[in-house]
Amino acid sequence: MAFNIYDFTSFTQSIDEALYEWLPPFWALIVEMTIIGLVFLIGYAIIGLFLVYAERKVCAFMQNRVGPNRVGPYGIFQTIADFIKLLMKELVYIKNSDKLLFNIAPFIVIIASFMAIAAIPFAKGLHAIDFDIGIMYVIAVTSLGVVGVLLAGWSSNNKYSLIGAMRSGAQIISYELSVGLSLLTIIVLAGTMQFSEVVELQSSGWFIFKGHIPACIAFVIFLIASTAETNRGPFDLAEAESELTAGFHTEYSGIKFAFFFLAEYMNMFIVASIAATVFLGGWMPFHIGSWEGFNYVMDFIPPLFWYFGKTAFIIWLMMWFKWTFPRLRIDQLLNLEWKYLLPINLVNILIMAFIVLMGWHF
Amino acid sequence: MKEIINLPVRSIEEEEYHINMGPQHPSTHGVLRLVVTLQGETVMKVQPHCGYIHRGIEKMCEKDTYQQIIHLTDRMDYLSAHINNHAVCLLVEGALEVEVPERVKYIRTIVDELNRIASHQLWWCSFGMDLGGLTCFFYGLRDREHILDIFEESFGSRLLHSYYAPGGLMQDIHPNFQKRTKDFIKYFRKKIKDYDNILSGNVIFENRSQGIGVMSKEEAINYGVCGPSGRASGWECDIRKKYPYAMYDKVDFREVLSDKGDTYARYMVRIDEMRESMKIIEQLIDNIPEGDYSVKMKPIIKLPPGEYYQRVESARGELGIYCISDGNKTPVRMKFRTPSFVNLGVLDKLSRNMKIADLVAIGASLDLVIPDIDR
Amino acid sequence: MNSFYTYFADIFRGLKSLLIGMSVTGRYFFSPGQIVTQQYPENRKTLKMFDRFKGDLMMPHDTNNQHRCTGCGICETNCPNGSIEVISDRIELPDGKKKRIIDKHIYHLSMCTFCNLCVKTCPSDALAWDQTFEHAVFDRSKLTKILNKPGSSIIKDIE
């Protein structure tokens, strides 16, 4: 079993082969799926908890505070303590709520985000599944989450929740367009929707550099639209705690609230990974044209490190947005999408197509 | 009893629904209850219900001596506690025709203005937070902390000071007071630029506040909306200019006015007022004359029989105190005309046909302090 | 053409204002030296309150366990909240004169609004402020304090 930190292909393949050798194919498949599921579940929990911690630290530093610093050194166990607290909290059942939908909603939200990570390549050969329509799949799956949000708002039998859910519906449906179109710009440049190929194509230069101006515009639009899609500030209208107390999850408590909370952070992670993969080269190291020495040193840094570094950078950007800007109003939010992002995006795709036709990209 | 509970409610159309904002709601800043009639997200009507923090301060005043009343007024508008104290002191001093020493006037003016800045800082941070800019909250509180430190060093407490007494002050200022105040002004002149950068110039903020909740000058006068909110509609209602007390007729400052009358104007007026307050402090802080910090008052103050009215400009507007005395050591009636209560009246007018988010913004821009509404 | 121009001008003006806003938070993010948080229980040793801080009412006693309170009750009448109860005794002096002395000076911290009137009006300056601020207790009765220490007496020359 060859374990290579730069290329996981042989590693995953050897596990696969070993399993099929020991077990009948059906059971091998089941075991394989279980292993992957467990790995993702654990990764999901760890990343989610870490992101909550990171968010609290980042916002604390932006606000001249120190943030959590009591539980463990620098407060790193704070979120775990919070999680345990949420686990032990009472689940409040709401009178006259739609019990079934009310209970199902957090799972829909969390499953949607769970499905999306499957397609993300963490390093060379390290992804659960490599569709040839990977990007499309991720876009489709992430937008499922809104169903959970809508159900949560509807079934809680609370007017604040309902307003929040309706806002979230309007918001996600319109911003879905911008996310899709900005990714389409890059698909035009790349000519493929398969994540592994998209990354492979960026070995000679990240798409944000290759596609220069249109790619940069697409990147900015993607950042804005995906921040809106994940319901984060300044687009956190569905929660809008100064208007709607907590929006769609007002009535949720305990572990169900934790699910919403975790899903929000995982969505952020997924969106950041997509941005990192599609625009910033995923796990590809940073290369500059003909600087052999420099490129060699960059190659030395393991791809996992590159991947998480880029994702962390984008997450940090999104946190920076959230902790700086005031919230938009619902009509302004839709204005921004339909009057600014969408037309710019459409023109941008045309320009990109033109550039690709003329071969002006690098 | 039945009639009181079943207040006549306008018959509602089918699409309209009510939500209760408050008494526990993040953006009512206290226990104010707003029954909001909505159509979709559009506000059709706002009915404020107050009284959740009514403590009967006016009634309590009737059993307290004039010195004791001071500590009750602290608790009305707790963000401008000094200014509330000032009103009672001026009322008693005016009725007894006592002339307080120059030093007292200087100190009172400086402390009032510091208090005004602190109040506006807290307003700024909660305003930012109501619009969703959570970081503002911490910047505002961080800077307010410096003023609270000044207060704590000289007066011994941070929020409710009871520092003024009829005839002067409780105690003299701390020797560090002047230095600390000057340091603060230097510090805050730098930091107020952050306020502009992070909120005032921000495009999201401008869109959220410009043209929202427009109040004309006539409306402001009709509803009696005073203070910075009234001045944002172009109504010159600054008591410090119109009926000067303490040192306000000797210092040079501008009455900040705006003719727009929207949320943004109310915001900018307050930001500029902080600058004006700093200007007032700078003019006075170096020239505090030597002298007594209080005149000798009788241990039991009795006002001559009659009616008295005294007004001051608190951080939210005109604070008026109406007092009837029958010559005893306690007043017969004490009535406070508190600015927040009057300003609350216009909330319904301004927020009709706006969105819920605008209602929050308008409410924040009126700078309501709930204990000041209920007393 | 003009509206076309304003459309883009708006976008760039908006983006610029957003970047200015971000520069503020970004600057603070990268300057942790500006953090203002006080690490409270850790800095307990070095934390010093201002000497005028009104924490807790107390009656200063000197080394001979003597205080200055005559038991006149003025603080009690001046307190707006009834948080002071003065219980005095009458004793007979050796020369036959009767004299009032303090038996118990009871102070209810839970009812005090720190208005400073008692300290200010006490004719013999017997009261003062303590700078303690950790007032949280599990039992409300602990907030009722007797200010004169047991066995204390009044300083001779105070009348």
Ligand code: SF4
């Ligand atoms: S503390 Fe002062 S005012 Fe109170 S009883 Fe003693 S001497 Fe009188």
Ligand code: SF4
């Ligand atoms: S400070 Fe005021 S409330 Fe407290 S005991 Fe003294 S007089 Fe009473």
